Amino acid sequence: MLRQLYFFIAFVAFVTAQNEGIIETLNNVLELSELVAYLDKYPGLTTWLQGLSDITFLAPTNDAFQGLADSYTVPTLPTDEVGAETLISYHVLKGTFYGFGEDAAPDEYLHLTTMELPNAEANESMVTGGSMVIVRGSSWSSAMSFTSGDRHMSESYGEPLNFTGGVIYTIDSFLTLPQTFETTVEVEDMLGGAAFADAVLTTSNTSTNVTIDDLSDVTIFLPMNYSLQEIGNVIENMSKHDFDRLVSYHIVDGVLDINQDSPPSGYYNTYEGTGVTIFSANGFVFINNARIVGSPDWIFRGGMIYTIYGVLNPNNISINANANDAEIAFAGATYTPDFTFPTADPVSTPTSSPSPVPSSHSNGLSTAAKAGIGAGLAVLLAMLIGVCAFMQQRRRTKRELGPEADPGVKYQHYPMNYPLKDLEISVSHEELVANAAKPARGPIKQFTPSASMHSLGGPSVKETSI
Template sequence: MKATKLSTLALMPSAIAAQNLTQLLANTTELSSLNALLSSYPAIASSLANVSNVTILAPSNAALETFTNSSSFHALTSSGNQSIADLLSYHILHGEYYADNITDTPAFISTYLNDTAFTNVTSGQVVEAIKQDNKTYFYSGLLANSTVTRTDLNFTGGVLHIIDKVLTVPLNVSSSAAAAGLTAVVGALQAQHLTQPLDDAKNVTIFAPSNSAFQAIGSALGNFTTNQLTDILNYHVINGTVAYSTGLKNDTQYVAAGGQNLTVRIENGSIFVDSARVITPNLLVANGVVHVIDKYVLLSK
């Protein structure tokens, strides 16, 4: 009897590992809503069934219920199947990442979302993965965080984690800044007619002064010409490079869009760009990343 029980247990891991994605979804009660959603989009379900060497972040039933009752979901469905496919592709990561692979150092992992209608990042839009207080989080657009509630569900194409919120696809720079409350940045870009060029740019890093930073130099702005103000804003943009916080190394220099050098320093764990301190890092946007800083860079030199 013991031998029979042991042999049965020995077979279980291989049986579980042998599940394909379709079987895993069907056999996991917490994912019945996702399974039902995919059944409404057979072409998307078919493409998902063929992925390999991936990590899937699967929204729980409760997460999907909240999302499908939101205005965001209704806007997506009115845009057609491709929009749903793009959202789902943002939940598929290149490579297999088990819970133990994620640490307290942020990791920026590329996803299958590469539709230029939603992203303008060369290797595909990313999510930020980090472990904090023994919990695993994935940050997406607008600094939205999804907590992993169940880890390391294996299937033949990779590994799946269940999350408690649907990921937010990063918006363009101007929409992200507005949603994040960076009203002064939005106003400055509009005033200098830089909104569209910045939204359309590819692979950018932006150091966005906070509203308080604008207020601190408000009286001085009137002394600058339009061209000078444009130069100041361009000094906060790095073109052609997406530098997430983990890529900002001490004594590294970058060439800003205005042609001047920006110097990154790390002091006591804080990131400085020249003398401006990053106070909110890693706001993911459609074409790169925004770091909020506490003062203007050019005026601080």
């Protein structure tokens, strides 16, 4: 009954709100009273909303406020003006979408940009103009789903409400603000998450060292755990510089919408400097040798993250246009479940150069002087040998006479067979690779994990080297 009453009120509001502003329209909906009361606390935010046009506002209902208060995982409602502006502006989409038309067809994703913050210079929690909300239609209802940070999903219900500046959708929960890359991947327990977040990148235009969290409007292709383990021995033997370069090669300059039905194709620039090729083959979408398995709904503060099956190699950019699955692009790679990422390159200590030997043309000693010194050294050496022989004979005599000959001497008897535990035998990396058993690897065409599935179990799969 309450649900029917809500739809009746929403319908009346829809008819009467055609020529009213956003705040007046919100006031006409009983289920949005908590939102109106919250906005009233921040006159500057209310004025900003009133002045907007050609927007779509996602309005959290009273139930959304209650859910925020009852949740232990969702952050509490901001009580300061800057925090309120950040949260509410993330609910304002650029453009007026009446039902989102054909752009949000059932089961297809639509990337929509949010409005810029009213006081962006005072707030660094979001990238200005770079935050997105992912909209998806449903094949079995008229409701629209909105995916925000941490893959949180909110759902619309009821008819949209028109107002003079655009349209309003009521949603059942607050959107979640996108977080940093490091925080975002940590939630998913991605094996390469922390290593990618710690990588030092060099921007080509400024030659400045940055991290992923310093970037905006980028797409990160993050290998799934199993893929990193497939080349674990290669990663473990990389220098930190080479690994940072590998990470840079997994970052495309620009936000890509990679829907399976209509993926982008072509050559895209990376932060490493070398480009990657995105193409479709045999029902899959590939980036170089790796297969894109994550859906386009993983948002972080700087852009998008896609999980890939495979690891990209900046030194091997060849592609297989008829690929059936991901291929290993690193020669000599073996499956290594337990490996460590390089953390820092060893600091080389400069060694002192040997003193130059004077040539025969130098202004050093004459030849006669050198000959005299040599003869003197020979005599001295002969005397030292004689002294050593005398001392050796004396020690032998004392041992034959026994301890009583020299009570101050304590004899120790050392074993002749020394333990071998401290003896290290080195084997070259090439020998290990040559003798190691290569894991079997075959297509897993029927398995298409989502971005949250970060590892593969079960039987090993066949390796394919490019």
